Amino acid sequence: MALLEIENLSVEFPTQGGIMRAVDDVSLKLDVGEVLGVVGESGSGKSVTMLALMGLIPFPGRVKAKKLSFNGRDLLTMSDRERRKLTGKDVAMIFQEPTTSLNPCFTVGFQLTETLRLHEGMDRKAARRRAIELLEQVGIPSAESRLTAYPHQLSGGMNQRVMIAMAIACNPKLLIADEPTTALDVTIQAQILDLLMTLQKERNMALVMITHNMGVVAETAKRVMVMYAGQIMEERSAADLFASPQHPYTAALLAALPERSEGSRLATIPGVVPGLYDRPRGCLFSPRCAYATEHSRNVRPELRPWAGGHVRCHYPLGDPNRNANMNADHPLGTEAAS
Amino acid sequence: MLRFILTRVSLVIPTFIGITLLAFFLIRLVPGDPIETMAGERGIDAARHEQLKKDFGLDKPLIIQYGYYIERVLHGDLGKSIVTRESVLSEFQTLFPATVELAVCAILFALFLGIPAGILAAVRRNSIFDHGVMGISLTGYSMPIFWWGLILILVVSVQLGWTPVSGRIDVLYYIEPVTGFLLIDSFFSEDEGAFMSALGHLILPTIVLGTQPLATIARMTRSAMLEVLGEDYIRTAKAKGLSRFRVIGLHALRNALIPVVTVIGLQVGVLFTGAILTETIFSWPGIGKWLIEAIFRRDYPVLQGGLLLVGVIVMSVNLIVDLTYGLINPRIRHNR
Numbered sequence: 001m002a003l004l005e006i007e008n009l010s011v012e013f014p015t016q017g018g019i020m021r022a023v024d025d026v027s028l029k030l031d032v033g034e035v036l037g038v039v040g041e042s043g044s045g046k047s048v049t050m051l052a053l054m055g056l057i058p059f060p061g062r063v064k065a066k067k068l069s070f071n072g073r074d075l076l077t078m079s080d081r082e083r084r085k086l087t088g089k090d091v092a093m094i095f096q097e098p099t100t101s102l103n104p105c106f107t108v109g110f111q112l113t114e115t116l117r118l119h120e121g122m123d124r125k126a127a128r129r130r131a132i133e134l135l136e137q138v139g140i141p142s143a144e145s146r147l148t149a150y151p152h153q154l155s156g157g158m159n160q161r162v163m164i165a166m167a168i169a170c171n172p173k174l175l176i177a178d179e180p181t182t183a184l185d186v187t188i189q190a191q192i193l194d195l196l197m198t199l200q201k202e203r204n205m206a207l208v209m210i211t212h213n214m215g216v217v218a219e220t221a222k223r224v225m226v227m228y229a230g231q232i233m234e235e236r237s238a239a240d241l242f243a244s245p246q247h248p249y250t251a252a253l254l255a256a257l258p259e260r261s262e263g264s265r266l267a268t269i270p271g272v273v274p275g276l277y278d279r280p281r282g283c284l285f286s287p288r289c290a291y292a293t294e295h296s297r298n299v300r301p302e303l304r305p306w307a308g309g310h311v312r313c314h315y316p317l318g319d320p321n322r323n324a325n326m327n328a329d330h331p332l333g334t335e336a337a338s
Numbered sequence: 339m340l341r342f343i344l345t346r347v348s349l350v351i352p353t354f355i356g357i358t359l360l361a362f363f364l365i366r367l368v369p370g371d372p373i374e375t376m377a378g379e380r381g382i383d384a385a386r387h388e389q390l391k392k393d394f395g396l397d398k399p400l401i402i403q404y405g406y407y408i409e410r411v412l413h414g415d416l417g418k419s420i421v422t423r424e425s426v427l428s429e430f431q432t433l434f435p436a437t438v439e440l441a442v443c444a445i446l447f448a449l450f451l452g453i454p455a456g457i458l459a460a461v462r463r464n465s466i467f468d469h470g471v472m473g474i475s476l477t478g479y480s481m482p483i484f485w486w487g488l489i490l491i492l493v494v495s496v497q498l499g500w501t502p503v504s505g506r507i508d509v510l511y512y513i514e515p516v517t518g519f520l521l522i523d524s525f526f527s528e529d530e531g532a533f534m535s536a537l538g539h540l541i542l543p544t545i546v547l548g549t550q551p552l553a554t555i556a557r558m559t560r561s562a563m564l565e566v567l568g569e570d571y572i573r574t575a576k577a578k579g580l581s582r583f584r585v586i587g588l589h590a591l592r593n594a595l596i597p598v599v600t601v602i603g604l605q606v607g608v609l610f611t612g613a614i615l616t617e618t619i620f621s622w623p624g625i626g627k628w629l630i631e632a633i634f635r636r637d638y639p640v641l642q643g644g645l646l647l648v649g650v651i652v653m654s655v656n657l658i659v660d661l662t663y664g665l666i667n668p669r670i671r672h673n674r
Contacts, residue, residue, distance in 0.1 A: 101573070105593050150668045
């Protein structure tokens, strides 16, 4: 049985200009101890998907799903109270900005023991002992004296370690890391990633690594999900994805990596992620796709099983009949690419 | 922290000098003098007038008078009232508890209604409750105190007969001043109805004096809360699985109260200003009424002394508020 099962999840925000669909029909399965990388540009819906799972979509956002189950329990029919017992305990999350994610008015010790006392029912003393252990586990030196420190007295990297300690406090089965290293120095980034991966292996906990950094994915994830404008574009094992991307968007993302660049200029993807008003009728990526056709501009592709994973494209790159199919559908590629 | 306290305290000195200057010269700009007002409509002859002026030391140039005044103040002597011949300080001491009692009730009224109203308005933003609270508080803030007081007296006291019209307690009771706070003194007195009477007399003045602080605090709490609720650490608190009550009442409120506490400190000045009108309307025997009467009588020593004392109190309270700021905001505590 899968640890996490999401089927047809959509998240919508009513705005003055109409309904904004931040997450569109996302389905996802995650096994115990699995590491999944979720990549995409800003605004591709990767964070919102995970916030929906945590039940943290702010009002007036609406979450719809056919199925949302964790560890065999249905999150959709669960009462808020029941769900709060799960969040922070079995599913935990760390965020992009460690310094602003910790409450400036409370000590590290208070914020850490709070979780332990709530979910584990520990008394003050036991929680304190456990908090020191946790801080040591996440590599904070002189852990005991840090308990009385306030977040503003610690560096960003230290704060992220505190956030991680808080997240793993109750031995979660799933940890969601939402761009955990984006706000940190490069050297600290590597340390934090190492720490996360070590903890993941030690505890055999499932880890969802949200990032827009393909390098981070390559170092951590076994399986990768590429999101664009709220939809899953491609989903497959990390090795396959890096070796032979099937979706033109994935290929473009990989081509934009500095270490893969050919020549002196870095490859870019022209245009921006579609917003509320310019959402295409057909494939959401078609306005920026070098291989778009009349057909892909008008008909939205379905996410279909492909080459050991899934892809949402009329003309996956590994398709032997690709050229024939594209030519039959009136290619627009040259003008889109220019 | 010590440096912070010293900086703040040293700022008190120029403010202190400023208050003495204002209090001394402003009242002297007003036409007429204490002898004229004491003589009343009939007036007195010019020679007697000059003689009395000389007796009170009012014949000397203003700057010399100011010099004498400052010298006495520095010796702790605020002078005697020209009208009652009582020492200004002792008059102040008798009347001050009444004002403090009223002001404390008013600020408590404002806090106990304003903070919860502000929190609820922020949590249910754009709801009917939010619009209602903000509408009412804008009205409350803009309403002239004297008008609001008169309307309340007309409706609640005169038409409905629920509360007494004025004073601190029914004339039937005599309460020996022990603390000077009538609510406390009457509570421990033998007379059983005295406490209820004192309480009844407090209700309307409290509402009238507390309305503006209430409006300010409610609006301030709402906006501070709205800002805090959008912060990342609130999302973290929710992600921990904490109850809604704990997220709002502890994690958000603790941060939202920081700006609110400053505003509460500033309200102390507002309370004294408001007390002048409120005490006049309700014949409340406090500092406000005393100062107003001193203006009418051109009682220079009372005005100078009274304003100085009020100024010092307002400054001290603000200083204390600034110092407690560090208690609730750890970022300030560690920076100093």
